[in-house]
Amino acid sequence: MNLPELFLISLGLSMDCFAVSLTFGSTRKLVWKDILWMAFLFGLFQGVMPLLGWVLGSSIQSLIEPVDHWIAFVILTFIGMRMIWQSFTISEGERPVDIRKTTVLLTLSIATSIDALMTGIGFGFIRVNIFEAVITISIITFIVSVIGAKLGEKTTFIPTRWAEFSGGIVLIAMGVNVVIEHMAFH
Numbered sequence: 001m002n003l004p005e006l007f008l009i010s011l012g013l014s015m016d017c018f019a020v021s022l023t024f025g026s027t028r029k030l031v032w033k034d035i036l037w038m039a040f041l042f043g044l045f046q047g048v049m050p051l052l053g054w055v056l057g058s059s060i061q062s063l064i065e066p067v068d069h070w071i072a073f074v075i076l077t078f079i080g081m082r083m084i085w086q087s088f089t090i091s092e093g094e095r096p097v098d099i100r101k102t103t104v105l106l107t108l109s110i111a112t113s114i115d116a117l118m119t120g121i122g123f124g125f126i127r128v129n130i131f132e133a134v135i136t137i138s139i140i141t142f143i144v145s146v147i148g149a150k151l152g153e154k155t156t157f158i159p160t161r162w163a164e165f166s167g168g169i170v171l172i173a174m175g176v177n178v179v180i181e182h183m184a185f186h
Contacts, residue, residue: 006128006133006137007136009119009137010137010139010140011140013046013113013115013140014042014046014137014140014144014145016111016115017046017112017141017144017145017148018145018147019148019170020042020099020108020145021035021038021039021042021144021145021146021149021152022148022151022152023152023171024099024149025148025149025150025151028098028100030099030153034099034100035145035149035150036146037102037105038099038105038145038149039142039146039149041102041109042105042108042109042112042113042141042145043139043141043142044109045109045110045113045116046113046116046138046141047116047135047138049113049114049116049119049120050117050123050133051134053117053119053120053121054121054123054128054130055120068114068117068118069179069181070179071111071114073175074175075107075111076111076172076175076178077172077176079104079107079168080168080171080172081168081172083165083168084165084172087162087165088165114178
């Protein structure tokens with residue numbers, strides 16, 4: 001696999017992280033420490049999951065593949081529904097789904113990187129330098145996540161309540177898209 005192909009795969013894998021970063025950048029007051037921590041965790045998981053997939057190889061593919069899309073769907077839908085619910089029921093100052101919380105970041109990092117795990121399993125079937133892939137995917141995801149959060153900050157004309165509602169819809173749509181893609185390609 002050449003570098004341009006790896007770059008495109010990395011961009012594709014990082015789009016979920018971009019959408020989440022953009023959403024939270026528009027709904028929360030994030031300082032650089034928060035943005036860098038979020039981008040680091042997203043990059044770490046997007047890089048580690050293909051490595052895990054590559055290590056596990058095809059023997060576990062048959063066990064994970066039937067449910068990977070449902071895992072991503074449930075996690076993304078749960079977080080999305082919670083964001084929608086709180087956009088209407090919780091006042092501006094007391095929002096419990098907070099990207100600054102490590103538990104929320106870890107949950108989102110796992111949910112957005114399940115496709116990277118499957119990509120890693122695919123890497124086991126083709127000639128790919130897995131360490132080059134891990135580094136490239138991690139760096140691209142980190143950069144894309146920072147860009148998403150900073151762009152999200154620029155959308156301050158959207159009230160937090162509606163940005164959070166929209167973000168919830170985006171997360172649910174991402175979960176539905178994972179299931180649709182799985183059904184279409186399997």
